[in-house]
Amino acid sequence: MTTLDPQPIDPLTDYDIFDRAFVRDPFPVMEQIRESECPIAHTERWGGSWMPTRYADIVAIAQEFETFTSRQILVTGPPPAQVFEGPYAGVAAPPISSDPPEHHWHRRLILPYFAPQSIAKYESITSDWCNQLIDRFIDQGVADSAADYAQQIPVRVIAHMLGVPTDMSDTFTGWVRGVLEAGLMDQEVRLAARKNILDFFRDQIADRKANPRENDLITNLLAAEVDGEKVPEDYVHGVCNLMLVAGVDTTWSSIGASLWHLAQHPEHRQQLRDDPELWPAAVEELLRAYAPVTMARIVDHDIEFQGCPMKADDRVLMSFSAANRDPRQFENPDVVDFHREHNRHVAFGAGIHRCAGSNLARLELRVALQTWLARIPEFELADPSAVTWAGGQVRGTRQCAVTF
Amino acid sequence: MTGGLIAVGMLPAAARLRAALCFGKGTTSMRVTLNYAACHGHQSCAIAAPEVFGADELGNAVVLIDGDLPEALHAKARRAAGNCPEHAIAIEE
Numbered sequence: 250m251t252t253l254d255p256q257p258i259d260p261l262t263d264y265d266i267f268d269r270a271f272v273r274d275p276f277p278v279m280e281q282i283r284e285s286e287c288p289i290a291h292t293e294r295w296g297g298s299w300m301p302t303r304y305a306d307i308v309a310i311a312q313e314f315e316t317f318t319s320r321q322i323l324v325t326g327p328p329p330a331q332v333f334e335g336p337y338a339g340v341a342a343p344p345i346s347s348d349p350p351e352h353h354w355h356r357r358l359i360l361p362y363f364a365p366q367s368i369a370k371y372e373s374i375t376s377d378w379c380n381q382l383i384d385r386f387i388d389q390g391v392a393d394s395a396a397d398y399a400q401q402i403p404v405r406v407i408a409h410m411l412g413v414p415t416d417m418s419d420t421f422t423g424w425v426r427g428v429l430e431a432g433l434m435d436q437e438v439r440l441a442a443r444k445n446i447l448d449f450f451r452d453q454i455a456d457r458k459a460n461p462r463e464n465d466l467i468t469n470l471l472a473a474e475v476d477g478e479k480v481p482e483d484y485v486h487g488v489c490n491l492m493l494v495a496g497v498d499t500t501w502s503s504i505g506a507s508l509w510h511l512a513q514h515p516e517h518r519q520q521l522r523d524d525p526e527l528w529p530a531a532v533e534e535l536l537r538a539y540a541p542v543t544m545a546r547i548v549d550h551d552i553e554f555q556g557c558p559m560k561a562d563d564r565v566l567m568s569f570s571a572a573n574r575d576p577r578q579f580e581n582p583d584v585v586d587f588h589r590e591h592n593r594h595v596a597f598g599a600g601i602h603r604c605a606g607s608n609l610a611r612l613e614l615r616v617a618l619q620t621w622l623a624r625i626p627e628f629e630l631a632d633p634s635a636v637t638w639a640g641g642q643v644r645g646t647r648q649c650a651v652t653f
Numbered sequence: 654m655t656g657g658l659i660a661v662g663m664l665p666a667a668a669r670l671r672a673a674l675c676f677g678k679g680t681t682s683m684r685v686t687l688n689y690a691a692c693h694g695h696q697s698c699a700i701a702a703p704e705v706f707g708a709d710e711l712g713n714a715v716v717l718i719d720g721d722l723p724e725a726l727h728a729k730a731r732r733a734a735g736n737c738p739e740h741a742i743a744i745e746e
């Protein structure tokens with residue numbers, strides 16, 4: 250039991266999504282798989298999975314929801330039947346964990362809260378928070394752009410949106426990382442974090458029932474009706490669960506990776522200063538290049554997909570970052586180009602589960618980067634080799650010191 | 654006139670060019686159509702061409718300009734179509 254696994258792993262048959270080199274820089278491995286005879290790799294590790302790497306295959310899987318179901322969307326873990334055992338067995342994470350036909354109303358009820366015109370009101374409070382965070386470190390000439398900045402922003406925005414205390418942000422962050430980071434390698438950690446989240450929202454729901462609030466998302470969802478009937482409380486509980494889990498790690502990882510990029514590319518900072526109209530396209534391009542999220546699907550029935558013999562209950566990973574670096578879809582995919590003409594990136598997925606929070610995520614990403622660049626126009630990585638990344642379900646920087 | 658233009662939109666490309674020339678419009682006319690069933694609200698279209706695309710209350714796309722687009726918006730509209738991950742936007746030129 251003392252050996253250190255001296256064999257180099259073959260990514261085509263034995264990839265490891267938590268391998269340190271892969272987490273740090275997954276793109277060479279993805280390219281190796283993508284350009285091989287079999288662009289859909291397979292592994293037995295972490296419960297087993299398939300990993301397609303071409304844009305067309307990943308988009309097709311996202312579109313074919315009848316074959317590739319959302320019974321389980323985490324990239325590791327027990328088979329689908331065991332997922333919701335234990336406390337709160339009826340509480341899932343709608344709409345991300347829902348399949349049609351329920352998915353339709355599970356998603357329909359929350360979409361209005363995320364439309365561009367609904368989320369615009371969060372811009373000024375987001376920029377206030379960004380400025381306060383920068384106030385804390387701007388005089389020091391050095392800061393951890395991941396832990397002291399990126400990580401701090403989305404959790405406050407989501408807490409604000411849900412009407413729960415924003416000063417609990419560190420606690421929420423710990424829970425979310427328990428589900429999406431440490432918990433992916435240790436089911437006990439994941440279940441404990443899940444229980445903390447659901448205990449917390451059980452109490453919040455009880456509070457809203459006793460003291461309904463005006464213009465409050467939880468209050469409104471509790472009162473929502475579908476076909477003349479009040480929606481089940483488990484649904485509302487599950488939506489709260491998802492909003493915390495889906496809205497925090499993802500956006501923060503994206504802000505963090507973008508700052509890591511900008512720290513190394515003064516010419517891109519200059520382009521944004523010279524031409525502020527470039528911002529929307531720049532945000533899309535950063536999302537493309539550093540798409541943080543990998544989702545899973547569970548195969549419904551035995552099927553041969555692109556020559557791969559997939560069995561019912563197999564797990565298939567949709568690495569949207571692999572899709573976004575496919576040269577069949579994007580010219581010079583590894584080059585970040587704010588002037589890219591066609592950018593059908595799928596950082597937010599595709600098809601019926603396309604990220605409901607994408608307009609909010611873009612707003613947060615833009616405001617976080619604009620505020621940073623306005624106050625800290627010139628900065629660089631303190632030590633490129635000291636930067637740490639998380640990966641697996643959500644890839645982004647976790648420690649990334651910069652000097653200015 | 655409007656009926657004529659819609660009919661033009663349904664002709665094959667070569668016939669459409671001929672028809673457009675007959676109408677004396679040259680090659681400068683452009684209109685966009687949205688396949689609402691395919692749209693999943695990425696809003697990439699509104700980011701590329703905010704003058705042409707907006708959002709409904711669910712965040713799905715709506716076309717803001719009925720009929721021919723002003724020439725100044727043609728490039729943006731093409732970009733919008735080329736940025737839609739769901740291929741939900743068609744451009745008729």
Ligand code: HEM
Pocket residue numbers: 311319322343344345346356407491492493495496497499500501503540541542544545569596597598599601602603604605606607609610611
């Ligand atoms: C840069 C940040 C973000 C990225 C890259 C991202 C990515 C994604 C992806 C790839 C999906 C598709 C899941 C699937 O196909 O199974 C998704 C779904 C979802 N996301 Fe995001 N997300 C981000 C931020 C947010 C935020 C801020 C929220 C707000 C709470 C949010 C809420 C959701 C919801 C509710 C769904 C489920 C939609 C459905 O299943 O119909 N996301 N996200």
Ligand code: SF4
Pocket residue numbers: 687691692693694695696697698699706712713714736737738739740741742
């Ligand atoms: S980019 Fe495409 S899918 Fe997205 S809102 Fe526009 S038309 Fe709809």
